[in-house]
Amino acid sequence: MPDKVHPFRTFVLAALAAVSVGVAAQAQDTGTPDDARLVNPGMLTVGTSDPVYPPWMMNDDPASGEGFESALIYALADEMGFAADQVQWVRQTFEQIIAPGDKPFDFAINQVSVTPARAEVMGFSQVYYQSDKAVIALPGSPVIGAASFDDLRSARWGAAIGTTDLAYLETVMGVADVAVYDDQVGVFQAMQAGQIDATVAAVPTALFATAVQIPEASIVAILPPDAADEGHGLIFEQGSPLIPWVDAALSSLIAAGTVQELVETWLVADPDLPIITE
Template identity: 40%
Template sequence: MSRTRMTLAASAAALVALAAAGCAPQPQSTPEAAGSKDAPRCTTDHPSLHKRGQLTVATDSPAYEPWFDSNTPSNGKGFESAVAYAVAEKLGFERDQVKWVVEPFAHSYAPGPKPFDFDINQISITPQRAKAVDFSTSYYTANQAVLALDGSPFAKAGSLGALKDARIGVQVATTSYQAVLDQIKPSKQPSVFSTTKDEVTALRNGQIDAIVTDLPTVFYLAGAELENGEIVGQFGYAGGTPEKFGLLLPKNSGYTSCVDRALDALRADGTLAGLTTQWLSASANVPELKR
């Protein structure tokens, strides 16, 4: 389930100071846009919030591990749930001021109004999607990965070329489809499924030989959904650069810079790195597949 990056030119120390002044839980904070005295401040009653005094966060359902735990985003467990609450804290929200809503993945970056402040759902930052929505700075860099069944002739593929004749399944509206076409260059058109569950069913039933999706999701599927799942390997994709996930906000949201500041502060103080290690550490041990 894969998903243009904006950065602030400041030192780590300056970022931490900025976050403490602008996004920490204080009644007053720095202006949303640096140098603009009239810009709204990053407080919990910001006029761009979907509902003032509340942070409305969206994700899809079901919400899979390791991004979430027990399909319960509100429990703070799983990488994306933990990131969402860390961002909320930097923005000044108490835990009970965070409200979760369901937003199907393919709907999240469609043009139009949004019933949330940001969506966190392994959404890759792409120029095409950014025409209709805002993206925060990246909170995670993800590789694509390949999952097959133990005993399959493709389970021990040591290169992307060795997967050329595999029947590959991907989820609809994800970047995995284009990644398969550009990197694996399969002889057969990839099969597209509505959900990850549908992909798993097709793999079990022999309709496809392998699934391609983001690496942490492959870990979950291999560990929890398939008794005989085999992680073949991982590969990078996004125009030759790593694929980055961002928080998705309504187009031209006045709250985007506030969310960016919160993420920059979490990156500067080591929180993001800590959460990545806590929830996604197994990703480092998967072999890299090349042509």
């Protein structure tokens, strides 16, 4: 996407590309498909959730190669020397994926944000994606046409408890009184009932939500990513010896522009949406 549309995403990916060559040069640990460190030598075993959703993976089929994370895995596998039929998928709940302990996969991909707390019990690759935030609202909402955070703060906001969306509203936007719900479905129901004016979500989540979950709503503005959210990383058992190998391959994809191309293919919103930065 052109820089003027999403400067924050462009900045993040450019920064990753700038360091990727150095990371790859330092990572001497490589491997082959029959590497004994793999859970199943001869195969690259990748975890993800059940079900999976667009635009991350399409038609609840991680093996399709369709959707950002599915396509990224097959590009990564190719970079590591695996053929497409040497990639096998393990489906788990999100809670199982992020739990400490032994894993039935080499690594997992599931839009998991890298956080210090999680890094204490699991391993992470470098960040492969950091999303802008999207404002989701129904027609007639007072947030439509807003040009600043000050304009947005006067609206009634809602978010699901324990989410980065709630933290964003409170700490980045400075909304004093956010209505809190048990889950995102509850947030959308409150919006439909006229109890709140808007919510925020990562752009890919917002794309799915406005296409499937609440199609009468739309994305009305793009906001900068949360600096406290380091972005999404691949998940490993803590201390996994595979991390340098996978990181080197991921660095090569970033440097080659492959990740940027996948972002532009799968994770973009309307280029004409307004961008609110402060």
